Amino acid sequence: MPHAPAFAMNGVTVRFGGITALDAVDLEVPRGRVLGVIGPNGAGKTTLFNVACGFVTPAEGSVRRDGQPLTGLKPHHLPRHRMARTLQGLGLFERVSVLENVMVGADRTATSGFLSSLLALPRSAADERRLRERALTTLDELGIADYADRVPGSLPYAIRKRVALARALVGEPELLLLDEPASGLSDEEMESLGDLILACRERMSVMLVEHHMDLVMRVCDSIVVLDFGRVIAHGTPDEVREDPAVLAAYLGDEVDRTAAEVPR
Amino acid sequence: MQQLLSTTLTGLTLGMVYAAFALALVLIWRSTRIVNFAQAPMAMVTTLVALQVIDAGAPYWVGFLVALVSGLVLGAVVERVLVRPVEGKAEINAVILTLGLFIVLHAVAGLVFGNDYQSFPAPFGLSGFRVGDLNVALTGFGIFTIVIVLVVMAALAALFRFTDLGLRMRAAAFNPEVSRLLGVPVGRMLTIGWALAAVVGSLAGLLIAGGSLVYPSYMDSVVVFGFVAAVLGGLDSPVGAVVGGLLLGLALSYVSGYLGAQLVTLASLVILMLVLTLRPGGLFSSASARRV
Numbered sequence: 001m002p003h004a005p006a007f008a009m010n011g012v013t014v015r016f017g018g019i020t021a022l023d024a025v026d027l028e029v030p031r032g033r034v035l036g037v038i039g040p041n042g043a044g045k046t047t048l049f050n051v052a053c054g055f056v057t058p059a060e061g062s063v064r065r066d067g068q069p070l071t072g073l074k075p076h077h078l079p080r081h082r083m084a085r086t087l088q089g090l091g092l093f094e095r096v097s098v099l100e101n102v103m104v105g106a107d108r109t110a111t112s113g114f115l116s117s118l119l120a121l122p123r124s125a126a127d128e129r130r131l132r133e134r135a136l137t138t139l140d141e142l143g144i145a146d147y148a149d150r151v152p153g154s155l156p157y158a159i160r161k162r163v164a165l166a167r168a169l170v171g172e173p174e175l176l177l178l179d180e181p182a183s184g185l186s187d188e189e190m191e192s193l194g195d196l197i198l199a200c201r202e203r204m205s206v207m208l209v210e211h212h213m214d215l216v217m218r219v220c221d222s223i224v225v226l227d228f229g230r231v232i233a234h235g236t237p238d239e240v241r242e243d244p245a246v247l248a249a250y251l252g253d254e255v256d257r258t259a260a261e262v263p264r
Numbered sequence: 265m266q267q268l269l270s271t272t273l274t275g276l277t278l279g280m281v282y283a284a285f286a287l288a289l290v291l292i293w294r295s296t297r298i299v300n301f302a303q304a305p306m307a308m309v310t311t312l313v314a315l316q317v318i319d320a321g322a323p324y325w326v327g328f329l330v331a332l333v334s335g336l337v338l339g340a341v342v343e344r345v346l347v348r349p350v351e352g353k354a355e356i357n358a359v360i361l362t363l364g365l366f367i368v369l370h371a372v373a374g375l376v377f378g379n380d381y382q383s384f385p386a387p388f389g390l391s392g393f394r395v396g397d398l399n400v401a402l403t404g405f406g407i408f409t410i411v412i413v414l415v416v417m418a419a420l421a422a423l424f425r426f427t428d429l430g431l432r433m434r435a436a437a438f439n440p441e442v443s444r445l446l447g448v449p450v451g452r453m454l455t456i457g458w459a460l461a462a463v464v465g466s467l468a469g470l471l472i473a474g475g476s477l478v479y480p481s482y483m484d485s486v487v488v489f490g491f492v493a494a495v496l497g498g499l500d501s502p503v504g505a506v507v508g509g510l511l512l513g514l515a516l517s518y519v520s521g522y523l524g525a526q527l528v529t530l531a532s533l534v535i536l537m538l539v540l541t542l543r544p545g546g547l548f549s550s551a552s553a554r555r556v
Contacts, residue, residue, distance in 0.1 A: 100431055
């Protein structure tokens with residue numbers, strides 16, 4: 001299937017007890033494109049990401065990567081499928097150096113088993129050097145090589161976000177899942193994050209969940225809007241901006257609130 | 265002078281064994297937040313297996329190796345088969361599980377190997393040196409104990425600090441969810457952690473057994489000492505476990521030498537109470553967040 005999208009969901013439904021968190025969601029991330037997922041809080045964006053990375057198994061529907069179904073996807077299969085995900089909470093290993101944090105993510109081909117790891121130490125040492133070099137190169141590409149030997153806890157938030165991004169990129173994924181990459185960043189930092197995401201498109205497809213509309217409108221080729229677990233709109237940024245359903249469900253909410261505040 | 269030297273050297277040797285045992289507890293605590301009360305009987309079983317091999321005519325070192333390898337296997341099997349279902353559940357489940365395993369292993373060892381006292385050989389001499397007029401209470405086996413524990417500790421430190429496997433094991437211990445996302449097979453890392461811990465525990469078992477008597481409960485007092493040493497060091501820190509083991513070995517040796525051997529267990533419990541009261545995070549805890 002030469003034209004299969006890098007990532008696709010078909011009719012994905014997730015229920016938690018009586019609540020339907022995702023209701024027959026369809027979406028596609030074409031190769032080399034950026035798909036944005038937006039929606040009000042509680043719309044199901046995080047659940048959608050959790051399905052994409054195997055934390056949650058959907059009750060119905062299928063998830064495909066390059067046209068191949070990802071049945072029984074588990075989080076630790078992500079590198080195998082050339083996928084990587086960043087987390088809202090960053091999830092850096094606090095007492096481990098920045099370089100080592102990134103090295104854990106660099107280990108896509110980590111197939112060495114128990115005994116081979118224990119016994120074949122010389123080979124592991126060569127592996128180790130290669131991992132270290134790859135990790136350093138990635139840190140350098142993101143402009144944070146100077147912090148390689150520091151522990152994440154001592155660094156400013158924007159740098160830590162870059163470390164988390166480096167850890168996702170170092171495995172050379174073909175599909176990058178970004179969970180609110182801009183939260184907590186200044187306008188300037190968001191600007192350079194946007195440049196970075198656009199540069200990524202040459203090497204991979206990207207799916208991102210984000211609240212900052214400026215960034216979403218700037219970097220996304222297409223956008224999916226979720227509300228109460230359903231896709232209420234999808235299209236290019238311009239189409240979505242004009243969509244009445246989106247205005248009602250998402251932006252309209254904001255307008256109402258502003259309107260309510262005006263009389264005071 | 266003579267007595268001070270003797271008690272210090274005895275304490276140092278014993279402390280090394282406690283350190284190894286505490287290290288085994290800490291390895292498991294760090295990765296799975298479980299205190300493995302069955303550590304001692306697991307070591308006991310592997311030592312008794314080694315004794316069977318030695319009694320069958322094999323050299324001491326073959327038995328030694330058999331004990332370590334069976335420790336490796338036993339640790340891996342215990343984690344994979346028994347501990348895995350209770351991981352991430354309420355803490356009490358794991359406590360009851362390892363306590364139950366403690367009792368079961370005792371009973372099984374009694375059935376299979378008998379409850380009699382059997383003497384376990386030592387590879388080196390058990391008498392001290394004489395330097396001029398001074399009796400040095402350091403035996404050949406004592407030197408071996410100190411050296412092998414140091415070697416094992418250095419090897420473990422190197423494994424965790426300098427290898428890819430060690431890095432992934434640390435990552436899995438710090439944050440299993442994130443590690444999974446990064447492709448770390450967390451379950452396998454835990455199995456390896458338990459296996460390594462059981463090897464270190466087996467080593468402690470062999471060192472206690474050397475030149476002395478073994479029977480199903482010969483390791484039981486070491487549970488107390490090893491646990492006190494681990495708590496002394498802060499349960500979370502491998503270095504702390506080693507220092508805690510050495511401090512405890514020395515302290516108990518002085519108690520035994522100057523106050524009387526019957527006070528040793530009492531003293532270890534007093535130390536445990538003092539540490540838990542005054543520095544609950546262990547001697548090496550930095551002032552950390554306090555739960556109110």
